[in-house]
Amino acid sequence: xxxxxxDNFSIDYFFSGDIDSYNYSSDLPPTLPxxxxxxxENLEINRYAVVIIYVLVTLLSLLGNSLVMLVIxxxxxxxxxxxxxxxxxxxADLLFALTxxxxxxxxxxxxxxxxxxxxxxxxxxxVTFYSSxxxxxxxSMDRYLAIVHATSTLIQKRHLxxxxxxxxxxxxxLVSLPILILRNIVKANSFTLVCYEDAGxxxxxxxxxxxxxxxxxxxxxxxxxxxxxxxxxxxTLFKAHMGQKHRAMRVIFAVVLVFLxxxxxxxxxxxxxxxxxxxxxxxxxxxxxxxxxxLQATEILGFLHSCLNPIIYAFIGQKFRYGLLKIxxxxxxxxxxxxxxxxxxxxVGSSSGNTxxxx
Numbered sequence: 001x002x003x004x005x006x007d008n009f010s011i012d013y014f015f016s017g018d019i020d021s022y023n024y025s026s027d028l029p030p031t032l033p034x035x036x037x038x039x040x041e042n043l044e045i046n047r048y049a050v051v052i053i054y055v056l057v058t059l060l061s062l063l064g065n066s067l068v069m070l071v072i073x074x075x076x077x078x079x080x081x082x083x084x085x086x087x088x089x090x091x092a093d094l095l096f097a098l099t100x101x102x103x104x105x106x107x108x109x110x111x112x113x114x115x116x117x118x119x120x121x122x123x124x125x126x127v128t129f130y131s132s133x134x135x136x137x138x139x140s141m142d143r144y145l146a147i148v149h150a151t152s153t154l155i156q157k158r159h160l161x162x163x164x165x166x167x168x169x170x171x172x173x174l175v176s177l178p179i180l181i182l183r184n185i186v187k188a189n190s191f192t193l194v195c196y197e198d199a200g201x202x203x204x205x206x207x208x209x210x211x212x213x214x215x216x217x218x219x220x221x222x223x224x225x226x227x228x229x230x231x232x233x234x235x236t237l238f239k240a241h242m243g244q245k246h247r248a249m250r251v252i253f254a255v256v257l258v259f260l261x262x263x264x265x266x267x268x269x270x271x272x273x274x275x276x277x278x279x280x281x282x283x284x285x286x287x288x289x290x291x292x293x294x295l296q297a298t299e300i301l302g303f304l305h306s307c308l309n310p311i312i313y314a315f316i317g318q319k320f321r322y323g324l325l326k327i328x329x330x331x332x333x334x335x336x337x338x339x340x341x342x343x344x345x346x347x348v349g350s351s352s353g354n355t356x357x358x359x
Contacts, residue, residue: 046296047107053300054104057307061097064310065090071323081142081161082252086309088165089135093306096128100303110192115185118195123180130172130218132306136259137222138164139252144229148236175213182210211274219267226256251317255309262305266298 068090072083079087099121102113111118184198197207230253273291275281313320 050296050300051104051107054100054303057304058097058100061094061307061310064307064314065094065097067324068310068313068320069094071320071327074327075323082139084161084165085135085139085142088168089132089139089309092128092132092135093309095124096132097303097306099125099128106195110188111185111195112193118185119180119183122183122195123176126176126179127169127172129214130175131169133218133222133259133263134168134172135165136256137225138168140226140229140233140256143233143252148232175217178210178213208274208277211270215267215270215274219263223260226259230256251312254312254316258308258312259305262308263302266295266302269294269298 069087072079072087072090102117102121103125106112113121179197182197183195185193186196186198188194188196197210269291272281273295276283276287276291281287314324
């Protein structure tokens, strides 16, 4: 199959994987080096499976992150610095997940929601993705400052934490502006419209530029910050034999580990695809199809991240469980005797006692 050109915009006739993923037109010749034209595989069954996964992720994220927000806001009088970060993280994950049903519908029927909604949903998805990972990096720096440098008197001030969170949201908006500007309705073929970047003859170049942002600001830079901060924090805790604080850090370590497991595979595949698209490695039909399938699978794993943090809190976070049971006891959903048996958690954090990590 050849390529369809719409208003000087070159786009592959067949979209494998999510139409919103970073799959770029590669300007391939009609015949590839393996001497066979690329015939896309039929992924119709996979498409409907992905739709089901998207909907399930949305429902789990809606339930889990809403509970996290409820627990933190209900106990806002004892809300710690880390809780403020985690509240913003829950908001970002929830908003991200709420865009998924729209992308799920577009996988079946193409984009039927108009140009304005294409720009808005693409923009919201991008902003919440960046804010989520940047907030995780902020949490790691907060722990690093509180434990390694003992700067509790600085980080315990609520207005500074709110300023940091607002800054992360503003930065996320700024790096997402190219998506808002370039996203448009494009014909994938004579029957299907898609929400896609459209910069005329420069579309391929712009999509490669846009790929650089999520791989650096959205993954590599925050990952390096987290590895440095948590590596230094762990070393300090072990040297000081601070076992209790180490146990209190389990939730945050788990949150970062889950982020790594969810997004590392996608970014590795995306990097491989970048090498192929920029001719650093040879592009063949088999390699192209393999990478497209891998992008689809690993992107789903990345999207799953938006609903996993609340599960971590429920199974590891003593403070979260106690806060949720406290709300349930207030409304008679569990007995106060049962709540008393659970025991009030011991909040451990920085020397100020105001940066608890036991959520």
